[in-house]
Amino acid sequence: SQTIHQWPATLVQPVGSPLSLECTVEGTSNPNLYWYRQAAGRGLQLLFYSVGIGQISSEVPQNLSASRPQDRQFILSSKKLLLSDSGFYLCAWSVFGQGRLFFGSGTQLSVL
Amino acid sequence: DAKTTQPPSMDCAEGRAANLPCNHSTISGNEYVYWYRQIHSQGPQYIIHGLKNNETNEMASLIITEDRKSSTLILPHATLRDTAVYYCIARQAGKSTFGDGTTLTVKP
Numbered sequence: 342s343q344t345i346h347q348w349p350a351t352l353v354q355p356v357g358s359p360l361s362l363e364c365t366v367e368g369t370s371n372p373n374l375y376w377y378r379q380a381a382g383r384g385l386q387l388l389f390y391s392v393g394i395g396q397i398s399s400e401v402p403q404n405l406s407a408s409r410p411q412d413r414q415f416i417l418s419s420k421k422l423l424l425s426d427s428g429f430y431l432c433a434w435s436v437f438g439q440g441r442l443f444f445g446s447g448t449q450l451s452v453l
Numbered sequence: 454d455a456k457t458t459q460p461p462s463m464d465c466a467e468g469r470a471a472n473l474p475c476n477h478s479t480i481s482g483n484e485y486v487y488w489y490r491q492i493h494s495q496g497p498q499y500i501i502h503g504l505k506n507n508e509t510n511e512m513a514s515l516i517i518t519e520d521r522k523s524s525t526l527i528l529p530h531a532t533l534r535d536t537a538v539y540y541c542i543a544r545q546a547g548k549s550t551f552g553d554g555t556t557l558t559v560k561p
Contacts, residue, residue: 398548442497445496
């Protein structure tokens with residue numbers, strides 16, 4: 342069966358520090374991968390979307406970047422965090438060409 | 454993805470059916486309607502999806518109008534654990550964005 346792993350669950354970082362969040366998927370090949378961010382009490386905003394290794398689509402201009410070094414690995418990064426980067430970050434995957442999304446458990450990031 | 458519109462909040466009595474509406478008047482012919490729910494500080498959980506026929510699974514029923522411009526998610530016997538934010542999205546495949554959803558509060 343397929344599983345998605347996302348870590349860490351919580352993270353507190355100072356302003357100006359770097360960020361690296363990792364997400365891995367098991368049990369499937371060539372998945373579509375997604376990074377979402379959720380502000381408190383709001384819906385999910387799509388940040389990045391990938392259909393394959395090295396293929397990243399950025400949906401909103403921001404202080405973050407994403408990379409897909411392996412088929413089932415998706416990394417969200419920042420060189421210098423801003424206060425506005427705080428939020429709940431969710432990784433998700435879907436079967437290529439299909440619509441159902443499978444979400445990770447999320448990372449609560451607090452930038453202080 | 455077609456834009457979807459949902460009421461921001463709803464209440465339901467425990468044991469009663471919860472009917473959550475969603476408007477997707479600009480949906481295209483190949484877009485499915487998906488429903489997810491999110492319990493606080495967790496990742497959204499898939500509930501059900503459909504194209505044009507009504508669908509039922511162990512969690513819920515999905516009623517899609519004949520013109521496909523709206524749908525209703527039905528939780529037949531709501532429990533306190535069904536208190537969550539429910540998202541309706543219309544998509545085929547690829548990227549999609551979730552709106553603010555409906556916060557369903559099940560009350561004893």
